[in-house]
Amino acid sequence: MDLDAFVAEHTAEWRRLEVLSRRRRLTAREADELVVLYQRAATHLSVVRSRLPDPSLVARLSRLVLTARAAVTGGSAFSWRSVGRFFTHGFPLVVYRARRWWISVALIFVAVAGFFGFWFGTHPEALAVLMSDDAAQAIVDDEFESYYSTYAAPSFAAQVWSNNAWVGAQSFAGGILLLPAAYVLFQNALNLGLMGGLMVSRGRGDLFFGLIAPHGLLEMTAIFVAAGLGLRIGWSAIAPGPELSRAAAVARSARTGMVGVLGLVAVFAVAASLEAFVTPSPLPLVVKDAIGVLVLIGFFAYVTIRGRAAEAESFEADVPDA
Structure with a gap:
């Protein structure tokens, strides 16, 4: 020819x-x-x-x-109905189906952070290796609390949002290779345990939990979800299951994982708003803690109720191939 x-x-x-x-x-x-x-x-x-x-x-x-x-x-035009379906079906379904992953991550994280909190709280010599007594006392007396009110609330919320989104992205991307996600989570657990052990050992445990709980419960849960979605991708390369090839299993986990990560952007925004507006507010610490607990319960209820409903409707959260 x-x-x-x-x-x-x-x-x-x-x-x-x-x-x-x-x-x-x-x-x-x-x-x-x-x-x-x-x-x-x-x-x-x-x-x-x-x-x-x-x-x-x-x-x-x-x-x-x-x-x-x-x-x-024809091109796919923007539709508010699609946005609504994402938040009522797609995102909660992905998080609900990955619950074993991120709940396991959460339990391990809490155990590690609790261990370090107990260790640093009962072994002041270990704490002295990392910081001087004057620096530790400055954190207890002022720096820990003043951190949340140093900047104007709107700019602080934007800063926290971007930082948490970055940690979530690291947890998700690191989960694909398994060990990097474990390293990111270990660092956060160490820092949380260190600060908790310091505050509790010096009689300021009420202030520590009162300032961490309002935003930290939802914030850390979102990071756990991101890590769990990433770890699921990495594990699908090791154990793809009987129904899909290794490549197909990884691709499907990655696509649904991205759906979950996209929804977590909104979750991080809520957590950042709590940290910027509720945590430094003059509300009693018990009220702040109650707000944090209620928000977390609301997130669990949303994921469970909407995730089960979407699953019952046989909704497909996977992104179709191009």
Whole structure:
């Protein structure tokens, strides 16, 4: 087959298809013509790839076919209904199905943080290795509490939101390789245990839990979910199961994991708002703690109720292949 002759024979069709693909409105006859020309161009692309593998022509026809396909099938327009379905079905379903992963992460984290809290609280010599007594007392007397009111609430909320989202992203991405996520979580558990042990050992446990609980319960839960979704991807490469190949299992876990991570952006925003507006507020510590507990219970109820409902409806949270 002669390449120049092939191009000369079909150039007019390709140009016509390009014109129709760029039009925003088509008559019924033009729409039918677009479909026919798109099918022909797809056939031409297949022929060129198999018999006349010319790179420039393959690239030209590939762009043309992709543009025409978008015109034939139509683009997906923004819809508030899709946003609503994401938060009522997609996100809670992904988190609900991954519950064994992130609950396990949470339990291990709490155990590790509790261990370090007990260790530093009962072994002042270990704490002295990390900081001087003056530095420790400054944290207890002022720095721990003043941290939450140093900046204006709106800017502090934005700062906290971006920082928590970064930690969540590290936990998710690190979970794919398993060990990096464990390292990120270990660092956070160590820091939390260190600060908790310091505050409790010096008689300020009420202040520690009163300032951590309002935002920290939801914040850390979101990080646990991110880590659990990432670890599920990494584990699917090790044990893909009997139904899917290793590559398909990893791809599916990654796609659904990204759905979960996208929803966590909103969860981190709520936690940041609590940290910026509730934690430094003049409310009694017990009231702040109650707010944090209620928000966490609300998140659990949302994930459980909506996740079960979406599962009962056989809703598919997986992102379709392109």
